Amino acid sequence: MRRARAGMRRLAGLFGRKRRERELSAELESHLALHIEENLRAGMTAEEARRQALIKLGGMEQAKELYREQRGIAWLETLWLDLRYAARTLRRSAGFTSVAILTLALGIGATTAIFSVVYGALLRPLPYANASRLVWISGHFRAMPFLHNLAGADYFSIQHSVDAFSSLGAMTNSGVALRIGNESRWLPAARFGRGVFKTLGAQPLLGRKFLSREYQQGGDQEVLLSYSLWQQRFAGEASVLGRTVLVNLKPYTVVGVMPPRFDFPSHDTQLWMPLVLPRAATSDYAPDLDLHAVARLKPGASLAHAQAELNALGERRLKTSFGKVTLRGESLRTNLVGSYRLPLVILLAAVGLLLLISCAGVANLLLARLSVRERETALRAALGATRGRVFRQLLTESLLLGVVGGAAGVVLAVFGAGALHSLLPADLAHLAPASLNLPVLLFALGVSIGSAVLFGVAPAIFSLRTNPGEALQGAQRGAVGASSAARHRARSGLVATEVALATILAVGGLLLFRSLLRLENVSPGFRTRNVLMFRAFLPPEKYKTPVEQREFYNTLLGRLRALPGVRSAAFDAILPFTGWGQAIFDIKGRDYPKGQQPRADMFQVSPGYFQTMGMPLLRGRTFRASDAATSQPVVVIDQKLAMAYWPNQDPIGQEIYDGEWTTIVGVVGHVRFLDLATDPGPELYLPLDQARAHVWGGGFVLHTSVKPESLDLAIRSLVAQLDPDVPLLDLMTLEGRISDTLSDRRLQTLLLGLFAALALVLTAVGIAGVISYTVSQRTREMGLRMALGAEPSEVFRLVLRGMLGVVGLGLLAGLAGALALTRFLESVLFGVGRWDPASFAGTAAVVLAVAFLASYLPARRAAKVDPAVALRQE
Amino acid sequence: MGEKTDVWQGTLALMVLKTLEAMGPQHGYGIARRIEQTSGGRLLVNYGTLYPALLKLEQEGAIAAEWGVSENNRKAKFYRLTRAGRKQLAKEAQDWERATAILARFLAPEGGGS
Numbered sequence: 005m006r007r008a009r010a011g012m013r014r015l016a017g018l019f020g021r022k023r024r025e026r027e028l029s030a031e032l033e034s035h036l037a038l039h040i041e042e043n044l045r046a047g048m049t050a051e052e053a054r055r056q057a058l059i060k061l062g063g064m065e066q067a068k069e070l071y072r073e074q075r076g077i078a079w080l081e082t083l084w085l086d087l088r089y090a091a092r093t094l095r096r097s098a099g100f101t102s103v104a105i106l107t108l109a110l111g112i113g114a115t116t117a118i119f120s121v122v123y124g125a126l127l128r129p130l131p132y133a134n135a136s137r138l139v140w141i142s143g144h145f146r147a148m149p150f151l152h153n154l155a156g157a158d159y160f161s162i163q164h165s166v167d168a169f170s171s172l173g174a175m176t177n178s179g180v181a182l183r184i185g186n187e188s189r190w191l192p193a194a195r196f197g198r199g200v201f202k203t204l205g206a207q208p209l210l211g212r213k214f215l216s217r218e219y220q221q222g223g224d225q226e227v228l229l230s231y232s233l234w235q236q237r238f239a240g241e242a243s244v245l246g247r248t249v250l251v252n253l254k255p256y257t258v259v260g261v262m263p264p265r266f267d268f269p270s271h272d273t274q275l276w277m278p279l280v281l282p283r284a285a286t287s288d289y290a291p292d293l294d295l296h297a298v299a300r301l302k303p304g305a306s307l308a309h310a311q312a313e314l315n316a317l318g319e320r321r322l323k324t325s326f327g328k329v330t331l332r333g334e335s336l337r338t339n340l341v342g343s344y345r346l347p348l349v350i351l352l353a354a355v356g357l358l359l360l361i362s363c364a365g366v367a368n369l370l371l372a373r374l375s376v377r378e379r380e381t382a383l384r385a386a387l388g389a390t391r392g393r394v395f396r397q398l399l400t401e402s403l404l405l406g407v408v409g410g411a412a413g414v415v416l417a418v419f420g421a422g423a424l425h426s427l428l429p430a431d432l433a434h435l436a437p438a439s440l441n442l443p444v445l446l447f448a449l450g451v452s453i454g455s456a457v458l459f460g461v462a463p464a465i466f467s468l469r470t471n472p473g474e475a476l477q478g479a480q481r482g483a484v485g486a487s488s489a490a491r492h493r494a495r496s497g498l499v500a501t502e503v504a505l506a507t508i509l510a511v512g513g514l515l516l517f518r519s520l521l522r523l524e525n526v527s528p529g530f531r532t533r534n535v536l537m538f539r540a541f542l543p544p545e546k547y548k549t550p551v552e553q554r555e556f557y558n559t560l561l562g563r564l565r566a567l568p569g570v571r572s573a574a575f576d577a578i579l580p581f582t583g584w585g586q587a588i589f590d591i592k593g594r595d596y597p598k599g600q601q602p603r604a605d606m607f608q609v610s611p612g613y614f615q616t617m618g619m620p621l622l623r624g625r626t627f628r629a630s631d632a633a634t635s636q637p638v639v640v641i642d643q644k645l646a647m648a649y650w651p652n653q654d655p656i657g658q659e660i661y662d663g664e665w666t667t668i669v670g671v672v673g674h675v676r677f678l679d680l681a682t683d684p685g686p687e688l689y690l691p692l693d694q695a696r697a698h699v700w701g702g703g704f705v706l707h708t709s710v711k712p713e714s715l716d717l718a719i720r721s722l723v724a725q726l727d728p729d730v731p732l733l734d735l736m737t738l739e740g741r742i743s744d745t746l747s748d749r750r751l752q753t754l755l756l757g758l759f760a761a762l763a764l765v766l767t768a769v770g771i772a773g774v775i776s777y778t779v780s781q782r783t784r785e786m787g788l789r790m791a792l793g794a795e796p797s798e799v800f801r802l803v804l805r806g807m808l809g810v811v812g813l814g815l816l817a818g819l820a821g822a823l824a825l826t827r828f829l830e831s832v833l834f835g836v837g838r839w840d841p842a843s844f845a846g847t848a849a850v851v852l853a854v855a856f857l858a859s860y861l862p863a864r865r866a867a868k869v870d871p872a873v874a875l876r877q878e
Numbered sequence: 879m880g881e882k883t884d885v886w887q888g889t890l891a892l893m894v895l896k897t898l899e900a901m902g903p904q905h906g907y908g909i910a911r912r913i914e915q916t917s918g919g920r921l922l923v924n925y926g927t928l929y930p931a932l933l934k935l936e937q938e939g940a941i942a943a944e945w946g947v948s949e950n951n952r953k954a955k956f957y958r959l960t961r962a963g964r965k966q967l968a969k970e971a972q973d974w975e976r977a978t979a980i981l982a983r984f985l986a987p988e989g990g991g992s
Binding site for chain 1: 954
């Protein structure tokens with residue numbers, strides 16, 4: 005009660021400050037007057053009476069300060085005063101303030117921009133109810149590293165026997181041709197089995213989900229649209245419900261539209277249809293079915309618990325045609341973010357180092373200013389400010405700097421995040437929107453305050469060590485006191501820290517840059533210039549048999565070859581750098597146990613393929629038009645396959661079994677078809693006309709004599725003429741495609757390089773600052789040395805030598821740190837070791853060069869000192 | 879700062895309250911002199927520390943202040959005990975006596991008790 009009343013009074017004490025101040029002065033004045041009168045009566049002189057009364061009071065201002073602390077809510081009032089004072093001080097020294105704010109803005113801005121992506125990818129809640137309980141289930145095979153499918157039978161046994169899930173649904177992922185008006189378009193689509201909507205807790209924005217009967221054979225005639233498709237193709241009109249659209253030339257009724265953020269299973273899925281999964285589903289794996297499952301953990305069940313059950317299930321599963329299957333459950337987030345997690349964490353750590361450097365830079369500036377402000381703080385102390393009060397004042401100033409720098413940083417981050425967003429891979433960009441949302445802004449505020457404490461505390465502590473008496477006597481310039489020497493050591497330490505951190509960033513940047521260079525210079529084994537490629541999607545309803553499909557491809561191929569500007573054209577079922585397919589085969593005369601048979605990546609190509617791609621024929625022949633369905637089956641193998649199975653033999657004429665006995669007729673060079681970084685296993689080529697499997701999205705490669713992009717329209721109209729129901733997709737140049745596969749890496753290298761460059765600039769500013777200060781402090785000494793006969797170049801060397809020690813120390817620490825930290829980069833490096841000597845040596849050279857340049861100008865000023873002027877300076 | 883001051887301020891507050899009870903309304907200087915005299919000059923303290931203590935008691939409602947004229951015709955701020963202040967004085971004096979009695983027993987020569 006008493007405390008509450010006192011609290012209210014104190015709150016009231018914040019107001020009417022002027023009146024209260026007057027009253028306080030009046031009360032203390034009357035106190036003094038009473039005391040003086042009594043002293044006078046006791047026989048003191050007037051002066052002595054006043055002096056004794058003041059001593060007894062403990063000083064007028066000191067008494068007032070004590071009183072004020074009790075009066076209002078001291079810290080709030082103090083904060084306000086300090087803030088106003090800090091703002092005035094900062095405005096007065098505009099040079100210092102703008103350098104400090106710019107430094108902070110760079111650090112905080114870069115950190116915020118990177119964090120906005122990290123937040124979007126790793127922390128932002130997914131748009132599903134209780135999304136952390138969702139599990140993505142896939143099948144994995146040791147022999148087929150790229151295949152992650154489930155078989156229908158797996159799905160049913162998970163549904164039947166895994167106890168950890170409260171609900172479960174299966175889905176497939178594939179593209180479809182959507183006919184709108186006269187145009188046929190290929191769109192990424194998914195089929196959802198019963199239970200997927202329930203598991204996700206998802207509802208359409210408009211219309212309804214699928215009904216139970218629609219998951220049954222013959223009932224799947226309904227389609228849900230994505231929000232963006234609805235907006236772009238159907239003008240966002242509600243009347244779209246009930247409309248009939250042609251999906252793969254079959255009529256489907258639009259029953260609903262999903263919300264904007266619904267992006268399951270992929271960021272670009274545009275259509276959803278019911279998945280009919282009969283009980284008697286296949287027990288083997290169908291790569292083109294692409295079946296997966298999503299499940300929700302029961303309350304109380306953990307992912308580990310579910311994984312244990314999945315493991316047990318995988319153990320019981322009989323051998324499949326791809327060997328043993330491992331069923332894997334991972335959180336939906338892990339599945340979505342997957343391989344981006346490590347690069348993101350690396351970038352966040354790198355930008356954190358940059359932030360530390362900018363904090364060290366600002367701390368350095370503050371320390372330099374401290375010597376200028378020594379007298380001011382001493383005066384404040386003499387006027388009754390307690391040490392805590394001075395400390396708080398300095399910290400408030402840092403906070404203000406931090407918050408203003410942070411605000412400027414957020415402005416930079418808005419632009420940075422926008423630019424960054426446009427460079428992100430599409431799926432990551434979809435997860436992390438470009439706008440800075442509330443959590444990201446809160447993060448920026450937290451980082452600003454944290455930075456302020458980080459860079460503000462050390463200088464504030466140093467200010468406490470100042471001896472007011474000494475400082476007020478106007479400590480002669482050039483006389484270096486103990487506290488000043490300690491400050492100089494602290495500043496050197498900060499510069500060394502900056503150098504060390506910048507060195508670590510530079511090593512990382514150089515390692516990535518050299519990896520990228522190495523990678524860009526890798527030859528994939530085929531021609532990359534002037535190659536255009538695309539796929540044609542044949543709606544399965546219209547092109548039911550492999551024969552019909554091949555007929556279309558051959559007709560199209562004939563017309564493509566006749567197109568002006570095309571040197572040669574060929575068919576390739578799977579385009580380079582877009583996918584893969586594998587085959588398991590036997591070799592005549594050899595016996596391999598089941599599961600250990602030879603494997604190869606398999607391609608179906610037309611005659612002219614090797615010529616179009618510029619792949620060398622090493623032995624035998626390539627395919628001919630006469631390699632038809634009715635003639636002797638033939639294959640071409642690559643050098644790697646030849647070396648692996650016929651190391652001392654001529655493979656030509658050997659026979660392998662892949663459904664039927666086939667003769668090897670040629671050996672071509674090995675190629676990297678997945679991406680430049682991966683050296684794939686052996687490769688096997690079948691002629692298009694002899695392949696028996698369905699190919700609905702066959703690819704074409706064209707070697708052109710003109711700029712490949714210029715053929716875009718001609719090809720589109722050619723295909724539309726041939727069959728308007730066949731949409732094109734993935735039309736692009738091979739160079740463009742290769743560049744796309746490097747874009748993640750390029751972005752990462754660009755960002756790390758940018759951070760390293762910024763770090764070096766900030767460090768250079770720090771070095772130049774310290775040197776300038778040293779020079780100005782030691783002008784007199786320099787003058788004396790020169791007056792005593794030292795050459796200007798000696799003075800120059802003296803200044804540089806001092807800095808060299810500091811930089812060298814920082815460089816060594818940084819290189820040592822990099823030796824340890826590059827461990828985390830190892831998995832993203834290519835062609836260079838993590839202790840790559842060239843990167844380390846290059847970094848050392850760059851850091852030393854930057855340090856020399858940053859020292860050179862201020863040091864030269866020292867050498868130009870006129871001894872007469874310097875000595876007269878006092 | 880911190881606890882030391884609190885302890886000191888606590889006892890100082892009690893001295894202020896007792897002084898006001900004994901002397902009636904009094905200004906800050908008078909209270910300070912009285913405390914010094916009563917302590918026989920053994921409490922050497924800056925008078926300045928008295929004013930925050932007075933303000934605290936005023937904020938708590940134990941004392942009230944108004945401007946008046948001193949015995950030698952000077953304008954001064956006079957403090958007087960309120961009813962709440964009287965109650966607080968009684969309670970705190972009792973607490974203090976109890977505390978000192980307990981401490982006295984601790985500090986008494988050994989073997990004195992049971």
